[in-house]
Amino acid sequence: MRPSSLSTLSAFIFGSISALAACTSNTTDTAGLQQLIHDGGAGYKLELCAGQVYEISEQLNYTALNQEISTEGYPTDDTRATLKMVGFNKTTLVMAQDAGLSGAKLLNVQLNGNRLDSEDIYTAGGGNIEFGGQNQNQTIEYVKSYDPRGWSCLHLAEGTFNCVNITVQNNDIGPCGRDYFQNWADGISLSCADSLVQNNQIVDATDGGIVIFGAPSSVIRNNTISVKTRTMLGGINMVDVLPWLPEGNFSNTLVEGNTIHGGFATEMGDAEHGPNNASAIVKIGIAVGPDVWFSDGRYGTNKSTGAIIKDNIFSGAFAFGMGVSSAKDFTISNNSFVGNTSFIGSYGPNCTTETKTPHEPVPLLLEPTSVTNLNLTLPPDSPYQFVNGTALGLTCFMPPANDQNAWPYGDGFNSGPSTTSDGGATSASTSSPASSGSSGSGQSSDAFRSIEIGGKVILESTILGLLVGLKFVF
Structure with a gap:
């Protein structure tokens, strides 16, 4: 009976670990993804599945210290999971600017703002990515951001002049905006102090x-x-x-x-x-x-x-x-x-x-x-x-x-x-x-x-x- 009990216990433990380690499928809707982030608390990692596209109807908000959104296995190519904005009159895919979000990470994902060729810029909206604000020690790395509906592919805000030490590196940015009058968009918009922006590739940021x-x-x-x-x-x-x-x-x-x-x-x-x-x-x-x-x-x-x-x-x-x-x-x-x-x-x-x-x-x-x-x-x-x-x-x-x-x-x-x-x-x-x-x-x-x-x-x-x-x- 003992070996059988150990086998059962082992199967239960490893099955539980596998379940915990599994990425979150794109069958999870925006509200479900947001609930996972909220319930996960400090240090939670929302791990998306490689090669999958997640249609987002509202921005995803980080809610606690040291949270992360990333793709399982951290790929750096087009197998990175894609967040695609489909919400009506929405511009921002991920937001980490409220107080208490220091240490937020956005790693190895793609963000498609989904601005159509026939659309003018959404003048009142934010960028694809909105980080910074009243925080420090945030990281954006191996991210591709393109076709924002708003004014920037990636915005790092100053908060109440207390944002410091964001690292933005090894990202692929663009295209951003259209090159006709007042329909432009930035690649990276940096207003956070003491920050590092390095080794990024930025193409066609208008x-x-x-x-x-x-x-x-x-x-x-x-x-x-x-x-x-x-x-x-x-x-x-x-x-x-x-x-x-x-x-x-x-x-x-x-x-x-x-x-x-x-x-x-x-x-x-x-x-x-x-x-x-x-x-x-x-x-x-x-x-x-x-x-x-x-x-x-x-x-x-x-x-x-x-x-x-x-x-x-x-x-x-x-x-x-x-x-x-x-x-x-x-x-x-x-x-x-x-x-x-x-x-x-x-x-x-x-x-x-x-x-x-x-x-x-x-x-x-x-x-x-x-x-x-x-x-x-x-x-x-x-x-x-x-x-x-x-x-x-x-x-x-x-x-x-x-x-x-x-x-x-x-x-x-x-x-x-x-x-x-x-x-x-x-x-x-x-x-x-x-x-x-x-x-x-x-x-x-x-x-x-x-x-x-x-x-x-x-x-x-x-x-x-x-x-x-x-x-x-x-």
Whole structure:
């Protein structure tokens, strides 16, 4: 009888463990999923089944500390479980912003906002993912987020300025939004301080690839931002002086080692450039200062203040690689252009006119009268320096028609080195980038670059898985 009893007991124990370990099937409706999260309490993990699609009619709310939503086995490919929004007039799939949700994790899942091609943006709604708020130590990793109905694929809110230490890494973001007027959406919208955003792939986020709303002491590094079929207004944006106080507070925010790809030719054209079937460009690779973005003076004399931007790389077609205006106490150093590039675009209907007409496309644009105390340097071998000119509302530029030979050839597509004297770049301006503008333009053979700005001369040289074994002894 004893062996039989042990066998029965073993079967019961291991059967119970298997039942506990089983993923939650997509036959569970939204209310059922929410009840599991609520009843699970602190540390609960909602484990979704690989390869399954969960149609969500309402947002799923985290309800306690250290909760997790993930896919069983933590896959990183398209077998990740998918949460798909189907609710009427709903935009957010997962929410972790209420107080008491520190340690929330969103891991190895896909989030489909389900915005249809025929739909305009839901202007009042949140992003696909809403994290941050009054919390700390949250994590979003190996997540794919795309087609949000609202304004962002992933929003990290500041709470009452007490959100700190979110980690956002190894995610696939996009497409986000549409590239027609006021139907854009961000890839990652960061407003939580002391946070880390790294190693993410962001494609076709039509507003900003990564938009930084101050987020003091955060690090944004080693991300790759690209356009394929939709024009992007800005690759990395540091233009919103709200919500952090004092207004424009980017103190100790570090943007380094990111790669931003503008559009590339999709067909053969001439020896240097070809057409792009979607007319896709990045209008501003890195945008610094509110005036670069907003031409209506909504922020008055407020400036973006205190960040470091270094070692970032640009390639492909832009209107402007960088645009800098209404900024102070920034260090901008060693940002470079690689491969083939173009700087293209024409004035659109929303561009300002007369004395406020923005400068035509160039690789690097600076409005010197609006900046203070900038430490601004370039690599010694850079073919470009900053051109001085009006940098107001640069998103107003429109890309060329898709049949024009204006896009450079990219990697793997006639991507040999250019033989042109300006490093392979073309410009829509009537003069070359090296000769247009005032002081600070032109190429230097010196090993150091220096620029005098605001009365200051600056000189500078260049899944680990956790294996848990359960052993039962009888």
